[in-house]
Amino acid sequence: MDSLLRRCAAPALVVAAFFLIAAPAVAQGFGIGGRLAWIKTNSEVEELDEGSTRFYGGHIRLSGARVGIEMSLDRHTETLELLNQKVTETPFQVSLMLKLAGGSVQPYLLGGPGWYYRSVSPIDGPADDLDFSTHDFGWHAGGGLEVRAGKHFGFHGDYRYTFLDFGDDDDDEIDIPGGGFVGRLLPGHKGSMITIGATLYF
Secondary structure, X not given: OHHHHHHHHHHHHHHHHHHHHOHHHHOOOEEXXXXXXXXXXXXXXXXXXXXXXXXXXXEEEEEOOOEEEEEEEEEEEEEEHHHOEEEEEEEEEEEEEEEOOXXXXXXXXXXXXXXXXXXXXXXXXXXXXXXXXXXXXXXEEEEEEEEEOOOOEEEEEEEEEEOOEOOOOHHHOOOOOOXXXXXXXXXXXXXEEEEEEEEEEO
C-alpha cells in the first residue's frame, strides 16, 4: 500500500503544479480526444535497437491563448505465446505547451515529465514468477502543430524526445552531424515518440 501511494504521489504533485502554471488556460478551452502514438526506444547496443511500437491512447488538453497543458495516457499490449507472456505498456505524460502562434494553425513547443509502466503476466496457468511490473520516470520535450477546424475541433501531430538526460554522459548525447560542441550542450535521449490525434473542445 505504501509503495502504491508513493507511486501515485509524484504524478499527482506534478499534475497539480502544472495546473497552477497553466491556470489561465482552464478558462480558455477544455478538450478531450484520442490519438495514436509510435514509440521507439534507443538501445545502447545497435543490434538490439528495435523499430517503433504503436500505442493507442487518449488525452485531455487545457488550451489558452499562449499556454496549455496536456495529460495523455497510451497503452500497448502484446501476447508472446511461445513465452506464455502478456506484456502491457502504459505511458502517462504531462506536457506544458507553449503556442508559437494563434489562429487556425498553431505550432507549439511542449515538455514535461512522464511515467512509463510495464507489466508482464502469464497467458495461462498460475502467476508464479511471471507476474511482475516495473515503472520508469523520464522527461520529454518536443514540438508539434495543431490545426483548428473551427472553435470546437482540432487535430494535431507532434514529435518528442523521451527520457532526456541532462547529465554529462557522452554516450547519451544527441548525435548532431558536424556539431561536437553543439552536441555537448544538448541533452541526450533514450527514445522518441510520434503522435497524431484529434481533440473535441467544449
